[in-house]
Amino acid sequence: MRAGKQLLLLAAFTVVARCQQKPSVSMSPKLEQIFTGDLFYLTCDEGVSPVKWYKDGVENTWTNKMVKIPAASPQHSGSYQCESNGQRSDSFSIEVLKYLPSASLTILTGQPVMPLEDSVILKIENEDGLQGWNCWVNRGTTTRPIKLKLKEDTVSLPFQTNKLTVPETVYWCTNSTQGCRSNQITLRTSDKRVLLEMYPLPAVAGERLTLSCIARGTDRISQTIFYRNDQIIMTSDKSTYETDSEEGTYKCHATFTYMARTSGPPVKEVSDNQEVFPQEHPVQAELSENMDCTCKSCPSGAWSYRYYKEHHQSWAFVSSDTKPHGSGTFRCRAVLDNMRTSLSAPVYVPAAEPNLLLIIIVLVAASVIVLLVAVACYISHRRRNAQGAIYEDVALKLRRGGDDDKYETLQKASRTEAEYDTLQSEAAGTQKKSGEYEPLRKEEMKEGVYHTLGMEGAVAAGGGGGGGEGGYEALKKHEVKEGVYHTLGMEGAAGGAGGGGEGGYEALKKHEMKEGVYHTLGMEGAVAAGGGGGGGGEGGYEALKKHEVKEGVYHTLGKEGKV
Numbered sequence: 387m388r389a390g391k392q393l394l395l396l397a398a399f400t401v402v403a404r405c406q407q408k409p410s411v412s413m414s415p416k417l418e419q420i421f422t423g424d425l426f427y428l429t430c431d432e433g434v435s436p437v438k439w440y441k442d443g444v445e446n447t448w449t450n451k452m453v454k455i456p457a458a459s460p461q462h463s464g465s466y467q468c469e470s471n472g473q474r475s476d477s478f479s480i481e482v483l484k485y486l487p488s489a490s491l492t493i494l495t496g497q498p499v500m501p502l503e504d505s506v507i508l509k510i511e512n513e514d515g516l517q518g519w520n521c522w523v524n525r526g527t528t529t530r531p532i533k534l535k536l537k538e539d540t541v542s543l544p545f546q547t548n549k550l551t552v553p554e555t556v557y558w559c560t561n562s563t564q565g566c567r568s569n570q571i572t573l574r575t576s577d578k579r580v581l582l583e584m585y586p587l588p589a590v591a592g593e594r595l596t597l598s599c600i601a602r603g604t605d606r607i608s609q610t611i612f613y614r615n616d617q618i619i620m621t622s623d624k625s626t627y628e629t630d631s632e633e634g635t636y637k638c639h640a641t642f643t644y645m646a647r648t649s650g651p652p653v654k655e656v657s658d659n660q661e662v663f664p665q666e667h668p669v670q671a672e673l674s675e676n677m678d679c680t681c682k683s684c685p686s687g688a689w690s691y692r693y694y695k696e697h698h699q700s701w702a703f704v705s706s707d708t709k710p711h712g713s714g715t716f717r718c719r720a721v722l723d724n725m726r727t728s729l730s731a732p733v734y735v736p737a738a739e740p741n742l743l744l745i746i747i748v749l750v751a752a753s754v755i756v757l758l759v760a761v762a763c764y765i766s767h768r769r770r771n772a773q774g775a776i777y778e779d780v781a782l783k784l785r786r787g788g789d790d791d792k793y794e795t796l797q798k799a800s801r802t803e804a805e806y807d808t809l810q811s812e813a814a815g816t817q818k819k820s821g822e823y824e825p826l827r828k829e830e831m832k833e834g835v836y837h838t839l840g841m842e843g844a845v846a847a848g849g850g851g852g853g854g855e856g857g858y859e860a861l862k863k864h865e866v867k868e869g870v871y872h873t874l875g876m877e878g879a880a881g882g883a884g885g886g887g888e889g890g891y892e893a894l895k896k897h898e899m900k901e902g903v904y905h906t907l908g909m910e911g912a913v914a915a916g917g918g919g920g921g922g923g924e925g926g927y928e929a930l931k932k933h934e935v936k937e938g939v940y941h942t943l944g945k946e947g948k949v
């Protein structure tokens with residue numbers, strides 16, 4: 387009896403002693419840094435419910451001894467105190483970072499909501515290596531370490547979780563001093579046959595949220611109804627629905643059948659409720675068109691900048707503080723010791739322009755070589771054969787390939803002196819404008835042949851013909867009609883002496899045998915030939931220049947063109 391009384395007294399004493407103890411605020415799981423979206427609990431230790439909670443000295447609405455913060459946001463930053471039996475705790479300070487942790491933890495196989503007793507495979511990834519890293523699991527009140535079996539220094543490692551036995555299990559990883567960590571992955575369990583999955587989780591304010599209704603053991607869902615706060619937001623024959631990230635309690639109702647079913651009505655079932663707390667978007671880096679990575683809202687510090695390139699629908703880390711080269715789609719982020727910004731908006735860099743220019747130059751060079759070979763072949767061929775025969779062939783071809791529209795301009799131009807002058811200046815103008823022609827000219831600048839080709843090219847450009855093609859080709863097209871022929875023939879004569887476009891000159895000589903024109907031309911041809919004989923290709927060009935300079939000769943030709 388006496389002993390019982392003493393025991394009662396002792397019990398009463400301990401209760402009083404406990405009540406007099408000052409409460410204190412603790413955090414579970416204990417996180418060294420808190421990032422947006424983190425899940426944690428605050429507990430008023432030694433407190434007896436109901437307790438009072440203060441944030442920055444102001445009482446708030448919480449009354450429970452243990453308070454859950456389901457998705458931390460910067461508004462949660464502050465100094466917390468709890469009060470129990472008239473005693474207030476010391477302040478407990480919380481700072482929620484608007485950044486991402488250094489490492490990322492993702493679900494490799496499985497979903498955020500799993501059937502009881504199932505497990506998922508998670509993947510931890512840290513660009514700076516995982517040496518010394520381990521992970522942690524929190525099941526409400528207890529936190530346990532998970533040892534990672536790292537075979538070599540690697541940047542990513544998949545690992546399987548234990549069977550999920552409680553409604554909510556939180557995973558994250560840290561380095562050995564816990565100075566660095568990953569984001570959290572929260573896995574929930576459900577014993578329902580219908581599960582509601584949401585991506586991304588935690589939801590991000592201002593971004594889309596994908597809801598997916600899954601029936602275990604079948605994909606034959608004939609109808610899905612999605613609810614937010616018990617209100618229907620969507621009725622659909624599809625099992626996924628995309629919506630704005632809005633805070634609320636979500637669930638889905640599915641009508642489905644199993645594969646093995648032969649008769650009977652379909653199954654209708656509703657999922658568990660899932661709470662959504664959209665988190666604020668973490669600070670984002672900006673990437674400019676010329677690959678400058680910046681973070682305007684980052685506080686000053688030793689930030690470095692990392693670049694990522696799109697590779698098989700994911701973002702591969704390519705360089706740190708060095709602008710990436712080449713084409714592709716890039717993003718970047720700013721990185722500090724223990725945190726980083728989210729990835730910038732992607733910037734597409736097309737294949738570099740110089741490459742394209744190089745291709746054009748190569749193509750032009752190739753066509754010039756082909757042209758030179760063709761000219762050389764033609765010269766040797768001509769030397770071996772009778773001139774008349776060759777001319778006849780050429781003439782026939784030319785008649786078929788004549789371009790009337792283009793010819794019209796040329797012909798008119800050659801009718802009168804004035805018009806002819808116009809043609810000459812037009813030819814020069816077009817020559818400058820033609821992009822493809824320019825490289826060709828540069829290419830051949832050093833060669834004597836160029837001068838000849840250049841002149842004929844000018845004619846080709848004047849007549850609207852292709853600049854890239856050989857001067858001789860262009861010339862051929864224009865030779866269809868007599869009037870123009872004379873004019874061109876003259877130029878051909880000059881060119882012929884140079885050794886480049888023999889065709890024109892020879893053809894002219896042949897063709898105009900019967901006409902008076904020939905004599906004049908022949909004479910000039912003689913001048914040109916003389917020049918060509920004296921100085922090879924260069925000489926030919928000089929001869930031509932002489933023609934142009936000497937007005938008298940020119941006019942004569944113009945008149946003759948009319949005949």
Ligand SMILES: *[C@@H]1O[C@H](CO)[C@@H](O)[C@H](O)[C@H]1NC(C)=O
Pocket residue numbers: 518561562563564565566723724
């Ligand atoms: C853990 O990360 C922090 C922050 O980056 C770093 O200062 C610390 O040295 C790291 N600890 C180890 C053991 O690497």
